[in-house]
């Protein structure tokens with residue numbers, strides 16, 4: 539179905555891309571033809587973290603598709619050692635926020651502050667057992683969701699700060715509500731929503747990339 543949408547030109551481009559990758563082609567002309575020539579690359583390169591959203595949750599069937607993209611990520615031995623909890627209930631989101639603000643009154647001073655999940659109306663919490671591969675599994679899961687969402691016009695922001703709070707004693711009632719299985723803990727969260735801002739790209743250091751001959 540998707541292939542139909544991409545069309546013959548898109549398919550040919552994808553094929554060219556796959557072939558040039560497979561050949562490890564280091565010709566700079568080829569490199570340039572790769573720039574923004576297919577929708578996956580375009581979405582990866584244009585994605586930015588969003589921290590201001592429209593006032594509506596992402597529909598649940600859309601979130602379900604995004605989550606399915608998540609669980610199709612590569613993961614260690616396909617053990618799928620992850621759990622996803624999707625929350626669009628304002629009582630939960632605002633409840634945790636109120637608790638946080640009680641402890642950290644300055645938090646609500648940010649312009650446009652709506653909640654501690656960088657104002658997202660829908661928040662996905664990702665849990666996993668504590669093992670060597672959890673970070674990798676959950677990171678790949680999250681990036682699949684983030685890119686899938688972006689391709690549908692939905693912004694997101696990874697959230698480390700609020701998760702530290704949810705893992706603290708004072709927020710334990712909320713953590714319980716997420717119903718992670720025994721042995722699983724909350725690793726991180728991602729806020730999702732329809733963007734109400736278009737942030738500039740932050741610079742990336744290409745010096746981090748090196749070919750070893």
Ligand SMILES: Cc1cc2nc3c(=O)[nH]c(=O)nc-3n(C[C@H](O)[C@H](O)[C@H](O)COP(=O)(O)O)c2cc1C
Pocket residue numbers: 585586587588589656695696697698699700726737740
């Ligand atoms: C593990 C992790 C934790 C993050 N935690 C937060 C956070 O608590 N608050 C926030 O505003 N952004 C958070 N971010 C988003 C980063 O700040 C953002 O991805 C980075 O500045 C690059 O910007 P970009 O995503 O727009 O390219 C987090 C990102 C990651 C990967």
